[in-house]
Amino acid sequence: MDNEILRVENLTKVYKTDVENVALSDINLYIKKGSIFGVIGLSGAGKSTLVRCFNFLEKPTSGRVYFEGKCLNDMNDSEIRSIRKQMGMIFQNFNLLEQSSVLKNVLFPFEIINADRKSSIEKARNLLKLVGLSDKEKAYPSNLSGGQKQRVAIARALALDPKVLLCDEATSALDPKTTNQILDLLKKINKELGVTIVIITHQMSVVESICSEVAIIDHSKIAEVGYVKDIFASPKSEIGKKLIFGDATVANNLNIDVNNYSRKFRLVFDGNKVKEPVISNIIMKNNVPINILFADTREVDGAVNGQMIIELPDDKNIINNIDKYLKEVSVVFEEVTSDGN
Amino acid sequence: MATNLDLYLTAIRETLLIVVASSIISYIIGLPLGVILAVTSKNGISPKPVINQVLGVIINIFRSIPFLILLILVLPVTKMLVGTTIGPIAVIPPLVFSAAPYIARMVESSIMEVDYGVIEAARSMGASDFQIITKVLLTEARPNLMVGVAITTTTILGYSAMAGVVGGGGLGDVAIRYGYYRYENIVMFITVIILVILVQVIQESFLAISRKIDKRAK
Ligand SMILES: Nc1ncnc2c1ncn2[C@@H]1O[C@H](COP(=O)(O)OP(=O)(O)OP(=O)(O)O)[C@@H](O)[C@H]1O
Ligand SMILES: [Mg+2]
Numbered sequence: 001m002d003n004e005i006l007r008v009e010n011l012t013k014v015y016k017t018d019v020e021n022v023a024l025s026d027i028n029l030y031i032k033k034g035s036i037f038g039v040i041g042l043s044g045a046g047k048s049t050l051v052r053c054f055n056f057l058e059k060p061t062s063g064r065v066y067f068e069g070k071c072l073n074d075m076n077d078s079e080i081r082s083i084r085k086q087m088g089m090i091f092q093n094f095n096l097l098e099q100s101s102v103l104k105n106v107l108f109p110f111e112i113i114n115a116d117r118k119s120s121i122e123k124a125r126n127l128l129k130l131v132g133l134s135d136k137e138k139a140y141p142s143n144l145s146g147g148q149k150q151r152v153a154i155a156r157a158l159a160l161d162p163k164v165l166l167c168d169e170a171t172s173a174l175d176p177k178t179t180n181q182i183l184d185l186l187k188k189i190n191k192e193l194g195v196t197i198v199i200i201t202h203q204m205s206v207v208e209s210i211c212s213e214v215a216i217i218d219h220s221k222i223a224e225v226g227y228v229k230d231i232f233a234s235p236k237s238e239i240g241k242k243l244i245f246g247d248a249t250v251a252n253n254l255n256i257d258v259n260n261y262s263r264k265f266r267l268v269f270d271g272n273k274v275k276e277p278v279i280s281n282i283i284m285k286n287n288v289p290i291n292i293l294f295a296d297t298r299e300v301d302g303a304v305n306g307q308m309i310i311e312l313p314d315d316k317n318i319i320n321n322i323d324k325y326l327k328e329v330s331v332v333f334e335e336v337t338s339d340g341n
Numbered sequence: 342m343a344t345n346l347d348l349y350l351t352a353i354r355e356t357l358l359i360v361v362a363s364s365i366i367s368y369i370i371g372l373p374l375g376v377i378l379a380v381t382s383k384n385g386i387s388p389k390p391v392i393n394q395v396l397g398v399i400i401n402i403f404r405s406i407p408f409l410i411l412l413i414l415v416l417p418v419t420k421m422l423v424g425t426t427i428g429p430i431a432v433i434p435p436l437v438f439s440a441a442p443y444i445a446r447m448v449e450s451s452i453m454e455v456d457y458g459v460i461e462a463a464r465s466m467g468a469s470d471f472q473i474i475t476k477v478l479l480t481e482a483r484p485n486l487m488v489g490v491a492i493t494t495t496t497i498l499g500y501s502a503m504a505g506v507v508g509g510g511g512l513g514d515v516a517i518r519y520g521y522y523r524y525e526n527i528v529m530f531i532t533v534i535i536l537v538i539l540v541q542v543i544q545e546s547f548l549a550i551s552r553k554i555d556k557r558a559k
Contacts, residue, residue, distance in 0.1 A: 084465055097480070142558040
């Protein structure tokens with residue numbers, strides 16, 4: 001793959017504290033140049049550990065990490081440091097130098113490489129313009145809002161023209177509106193500067209709104225990986241279903257069904273492709289009452305994904321007919337069991 | 342009265358000389374030791390348990406020797422270093438011996454307070470350990486270090502007065518010679534007042550500097 005930028009092979013990380021704690025187990029993954037790649041999972045799944053292995057902030061217990069085809073395992077400390085300069089990183093807690101002004105924070109990476117002072121200041125100012133903080137260069141982090149702090153952190157991470165930007169829960173400390181602004185900024189950076197972006201998050205909405213591909217991590221392993229629109233349309237793994245249909249699971253637990261012989265089904269459809277009035281067609285063709293328990297549409301990477309949970313009478317013929325019809329119009333149709341999966 | 346004024350002025354000048362010189366030399370020794378302690382500790386940026394423990398034990402030994410005893414114990418060293426065991430200059434070595442380890446511990450704890458996230462951010466940008474020490478740890482810890490300066494200089498001032506016992510010059514020397522041996526209570530009283538004022542002024546100045554340079558949310 002020559003358009004790959006990051007790859008890990010059989011990556012395992014074990015923390016040895018009082019007990020052995022396997023944070024990552026046999027992870028294989030590659031990330032394409034120019035993509036926005038999401039890594040999602042529940043707390044403690046190993047997401048932060050994975051992203052810290054990408055730039056060797058954590059050394060893998062075993063397995064290999066490649067950046068642009070070069071293996072980090074074979075490098076000495078100073079070579080690793082020069083690789084890190086090509087990968088920016090931002091964090092949930094922003095991690096700005098509290099005692100330094102905004103401008104000084106953005107100048108920090110330039111100081112590390114002993115860059116010429118005058119051109120550094122010029123570049124830092126341009127970066128602050130890019131993130132929309134030109135008027136704040138003299139301010140100190142303690143006087144900024146969370147969103148502004150993250151913008152400074154982004155400007156700082158972009159200082160040395162990195163090829164990759166690693167984001168570890170970059171929006172988790174922000175409110176929804178600020179989150180969207182930061183995500184828009186990341187999208188812009190990806191588009192305009194061509195920086196590959198790796199987003200670690202536990203929020204499905206973040207993956208949904210900006211990632212093209214996603215890896216779902218569960219209990220130190222990759223449960224599933226692929227294009228966001230495919231995975232959102234039909235998640236294969238238990239954890240994937242839980243993360244994506246999480247809301248539907250709640251709807252299930254409401255236990256709306258009055259007649260216990262009824263069965264519940266999930267319909268997942270691509271809003272751009274399905275042009276027919278699917279639900280009315282089902283009702284008219286089969287002369288069957290449908291109880292809609294849950295319905296939701298999301299826009300993922302340009303595609304409109306809809307899902308619906310409906311309740312049908314327990315009648316094999318009707319269900320088979322509906323199944324056949326829905327296959328024709330390429331709508332996913334699957335039974336929902338009582339535990340929500 | 343004129344001679345008395347001269348007496349106080351000379352004593353103040355000697356005391357300030359002792360305090361300034363001892364503080365500077367103590368920091369030249371104590372600051373790097375404190376950095377080494379913080380950096381090599383278990384939660385430091387480059388854990389080195391053996392170095393950390395050996396250094397820690399040496400520092401603790403010096404810290405537990407009472408100053409008056411140290412004053413006498415280091416007499417040979419003093420003689421060797423400054424050529425005399427009396428007068429203001431002779432007080433500097435024992436003051437340094439007792440202040441430097443104290444400073445090392447204070448610097449260590451100031452540095453340990455720097456947020457680990459900031460260190461990690463610097464590392465993710467490719468900073469070396471040395472760059473992290475100079476550009477992150479020491480700069481982020483500046484306000485705390487300044488509080489440390491306020492505490493050490495005033496402590497050194499107090500100890501320097503004690504050095505009067507061995508004819509070390511300065512305000513303590515005056516207090517003992519006039520107040521204790523000659524029963525001139527007024528002189529003793531005035532020297533004590535001057536000492537109290539000096540301690541207050543020095544301490545408040547450094548604390549004000551610390552507040553001034555601290556950019557964290559108040
Ligand atoms: N420095 C460490 N020492 C020991 N164990 C660790 C360390 N860092 C992480 N772990 C453990 O490794 C596992 C994975 O942690 P990690 O931080 O990668 O999870 P995460 O998916 O990022 O979770 P979160 O969403 O809460 O940030 C956890 O069980 C955690 O306790
Ligand atoms: Mg994490």
